[in-house]
Ligand SMILES: Nc1nc2c(c(=O)[nH]1)N[C@H]1C(S)=C(S)[C@@H](COP(=O)(O)O)O[C@H]1N2
């Protein structure tokens with residue numbers, strides 16, 4: 001009798017441990033419960049995401065508040081067909097979603113799940129003149145930055161409108177932030193209103209005071 005009772009307890013213990021192991025091992029990784037109380041995604045493709053509340057934020061003039069009903073993204077310069085895209089038109093393009101880390105040159109960073117439209121999709125609408133080399137991003141706060149056309153095209157870089165499955169909050173760049181993968185945070189323009197395609201090198205807000213215009217996170221922060 002006693003042995004039988006111990007056997008049953010051992011059996012229950014083993015099942016409980018197996019169940020706990022299953023819960024923590026990733027067997028339930030893709031369950032829809034991978035969100036926090038704000039409805040934010042907390043994991044994406046096995047990568048842990050930094051909650052928006054713990055993500056730092058940097059802006060030269062504070063938060064910009066953009067009205068989505070009157071917003072237009074202007075794309076012009078060395079293109080065949082300049083376009084003015086409404087917020088709705090931007091959302092209607094095919095979207096991409098990726099896990100990407102933002103590293104500010106000051107030493108902080110965070111991991112996000114980003115959703116948006118690629119510049120290749122937009123350039124497909126506008127066409128690009130063959131002599132184009134550089135793309136400049138202008139923002140509502142007077143900020144600007146630029147990247148090489150080849151970098152944007154080859155890496156299929158996106159303009160994000162969602163972070164961790166949440167519409168980009170105003171303080172984080174609504175309606176669009178450039179997800180400049182593997183580049184320092186100062187290339188990640190927020191509140192983008194215009195995109196100019198050019199054949200001249202361009203130095204943006206931080207680049208013009210000495211920050212690297214290449215801005216690879218593995219490279220130097222300052223230009224020598
Ligand atoms: N329009 C605009 N975009 C901007 C900035 C800014 O001041 N204005 N700061 C840049 C810098 S230095 C960093 S580190 C990132 C921070 O992005 P986050 O607020 O999404 O963390 O935004 C970049 N984009």
Ligand SMILES: [Mo]
Nearest residue numbers: 104105185186
């Ligand atoms: Mo930054």
